[in-house]
Ligand code: HEC
Ligand code: HEC
Ligand code: HEC
Ligand code: HEC
Ligand code: HEC
Ligand code: HEC
Ligand code: HEC
Ligand code: HEC
Ligand code: HEC
């Protein structure tokens with residue numbers, strides 16, 4: 001008997017081990033699937049370094065040339081896309097310094113129980129995947145199923161349950177900076193009460209601006225048309241109605257030496273403001289830039305006719321503008337594109353900001369003003385002349401797009417409305433420019449531009465990163481943080497239909513009584529922020545083992561974006 005047993009064992013240990021009954025249980029479906037086509041030996045070897053050899057080697061893997069490969073490394077062969085390779089075995093993928101900083105930060109704010117938390121029982125840089133992820137529990141087993149105890153190996157200051165012992169927190173929900181300027185309080189208390197354009201008082205309905213999508217998630221903010229247009233569209237149209245003057249021909253008392261002809265309607269006296277956009281286009285012209293410095297407030301009207309230096313400067317600027325218009329007439333809009341590119345604007349931006357400007361318009365403008373002696377054939381009664389020649393009656397109504405103004409001898413742009421591409425491009429351009437210069441500050445003050453900046457504030461960090469977010473951050477783009485939340489299960493509960501159950505507007509008590517709002521519990525001691533912070537109690541009412549659940553992993557992530 002003993003001899004035959006030894007013989008069987010000898011055979012077993014000698015044969016390739018995969019053919020033996022060493023099968024601990026079915027793999028999870030996603031792993032089984034991806035490994036399906038492979039040979040059994042490779043299949044096991046994808047997660048077991050020792051599986052390369054015989055069964056003896058599985059148990060005595062000292063001589064195995066793969067001995068130095070850990071299982072975690074094998075897991076990472078496939079999972080490097082979502083987990084940072086170099087930080088795979090670090091607790092939460094954070095360095096010891098980062099972990100330390102978190103503890104200290106919480107301790108300093110006195111908000112946690114970390115001052116009672118002993119250090120982790122094992123090195124926080126040696127956490128193997130298999131410490132948490134179990135395999136071989138069947139195709140449908142939850143690979144990410146974890147017990148509270150597994151977290152509390154490190155978070156060893158154990159507590160009985162979420163409701164009983166989990167620390168209070170003082171900074172949740174985390175707020176992120178708004179991309180869109182919006183004051184919930186002034187709108188809820190003042191603007192909505194006053195009502196929309198027609199004066200009827202409106203409900204401050206969260207869902208007007210925060211739509212609930214088919215996943216049950218709440219949008220960061222709905223599009224302009226839905227959220228803001230009702231009240232801000234009219235005002236916006238008025239403000240952008242001013243349009244943008246790109247290049248206009250200034251008036252001089254006499255025509256300058258060059259070019260030969262100066263438009264008649266621009267001769268007589270010093271007049272005309274050199275707009276920031278014109279100055280931007282002239283910025284690559286060193287002489288013109290120097291001359292502009294001589295001119296007070298870039299305004300021809302303020303040229304002192306007794307000061308020869310200023311007169312000379314005015315003439316130089318006028319010549320530069322004529323030169324710019326001439327080359328644009330000859331070569332087309334590409335000249336303007338190049339000038340903007342030269343200042344640091346990206347190809348995309350330039351494309352956007354000059355979108356729709358036709359070579360023909362530039363050519364005709366120059367010909368009419370400079371060659372045909374300043375008598376614009378189309379001038380008639382209609383000032384604005386559209387790119388496509390419109391009958392005079394139509395040209396008088398506010399048309400949008402690029403146009404030349406035959407009275408003021410200017411080439412300008414009249415925006416079409418919200419999210420107008422040229423205005424959008426212009427704000428992108430400001431971000432592209434190398435520094436937040438005086439010139440860009442002036443561009444931002446142009447009425448049409450300022451109208452956008454009111455809701456789309458420009459932060460200095462954006463000019464540095466050359467990136468301008470037009471839309472608010474969506475949750476899907478967010479980094480994975482320690483604590484997660486989803487609205488979906490909550491919004492199905494009748495008691496939570498009122499968003500203010502969790503997001504209470506931070507209204508001072510006095511205002512509350514004044515506005516006669518009901519259903520809000522004011523806490524005047526709460527200071528900053530538009531909404532009150534949440535307290536643990538507002539979750540603990542439901543998050544108990546017998547009700548909504550209180551597993552650590554229901555609310556927390558282990559794998560976070562470092
Ligand atoms: C997707 C990765 C993966 C694959 C593929 C895989 N295993 Fe595993 N296996 C694991 C993990 C993880 C553990 C540790 C599980 C635990 O501790 O609950 C484990 C544990 C085991 C154990 C328990 C003994 C030990 O070393 O801890 C055996 C035996 C085993 N696997 C055999 C196999 C065989 C045979 C195959 C090929 C059919 C295979 N495994 C394929 C991930 C895998
Ligand atoms: C051959 C490639 C491969 C290897 C090796 C591998 N995995 Fe996976 N794993 C996958 C794929 C593919 C999925 C399914 C897609 C996904 O969720 O990323 C998956 C899914 C998972 C999931 C999520 C399952 C779920 O319910 O969503 C976990 C956890 C996981 N793997 C852990 C491990 C661990 C731990 C190891 C090492 C023991 C390992 N994997 C080795 C390919 C691999
Ligand atoms: C290997 C040890 C280890 C494991 C396992 C571990 N953590 Fe951590 N965790 C830490 C360390 C270290 C910190 C940062 C320092 C601190 O909070 O003291 C931390 C921080 C946290 C924080 C943020 C604390 C804060 O102050 O912001 C949360 C939340 C957290 N862990 C939850 C979990 C959950 C849930 C699990 C189980 C899925 C888990 N951790 C597993 C070591 C671990
Ligand atoms: C008229 C539109 C409008 C209405 C009505 C409105 N919001 Fe907002 N809300 C916004 C905008 C705009 C933002 C900022 C989006 C951004 O730029 O990130 C915002 C942001 C938020 C945020 C994110 C807070 C943060 O700090 O990260 C919450 C929460 C929120 N709103 C809740 C509410 C609730 C609750 C109501 C109803 C009581 C409400 N909102 C009504 C427009 C609105
Ligand atoms: C019910 C009408 C109404 C809606 C809807 C509305 N606003 Fe307003 N908003 C006003 C009124 C009225 C004012 C004050 C007068 C003014 O400045 O135009 C105002 C002022 C503002 C201001 C100036 C600062 C302040 O709060 O007083 C900003 C910025 C603003 N709104 C942004 C927005 C944004 C962004 C949206 C859409 C997400 C929006 N508003 C939706 C009526 C509204
Ligand atoms: C009353 C506030 C308000 C004003 C004024 C405003 N916007 Fe917006 N804008 C919004 C809101 C709200 C959104 C939607 C943000 C989102 O989807 O996350 C938006 C979205 C955008 C977008 C991206 C989405 C799209 O529709 O293409 C662009 C581009 C944009 N605005 C440009 C402009 C420009 C250019 C101006 C000036 C003419 C301007 N906005 C003025 C509130 C405003
Ligand atoms: C059970 C409590 C609860 C209820 C009810 C609730 N919220 Fe929230 N909401 C939260 C928490 C917690 C967060 C923070 C999530 C995070 O930071 O991951 C949040 C985040 C948000 C955000 C910011 C989303 C983002 O992408 O940054 C908005 C907007 C918001 N809620 C609006 C609403 C609206 C509108 C309602 C009503 C329809 C509502 N919430 C109901 C708890 C709640
Ligand atoms: C009125 C009861 C109630 C309140 C209050 C409540 N929850 Fe929940 N929560 C639920 C229910 C029910 C579920 C779904 C549980 C399930 O699917 O097993 C849930 C699920 C969750 C989930 C898991 C979401 C998912 O999609 O997996 C998180 C995270 C969560 N709640 C966090 C919170 C936080 C944080 C608070 C406090 C701001 C809170 N909840 C307040 C009832 C509540
Ligand atoms: C119902 C949701 C929920 C459950 C269940 C839950 N937490 Fe939390 N936890 C939170 C929220 C919300 C915060 C505060 C947000 C933050 O600090 O990121 C928090 C904060 C923490 C912190 C940081 C506390 C601080 O301020 O110092 C740690 C550590 C933590 N939780 C660990 C755990 C552990 C371990 C478990 C399981 C035993 C657990 N949590 C269960 C919601 C939950």
Ligand code: HEC
Pocket residue numbers: 072075076079082083088089127128129130131132133144146150151553556557558559560
């Ligand atoms: C301390 C416990 C712990 C350790 C160690 C751990 N995980 Fe996880 N893992 C989790 C939890 C909990 C989840 C559920 C989602 C979350 O919390 O991020 C998860 C989710 C996953 C997922 C599913 C995708 C996702 O992001 O939801 C994959 C894949 C995964 N882990 C792979 C790994 C690999 C590979 C390692 C080793 C480098 C590893 N895990 C180490 C606890 C752990």
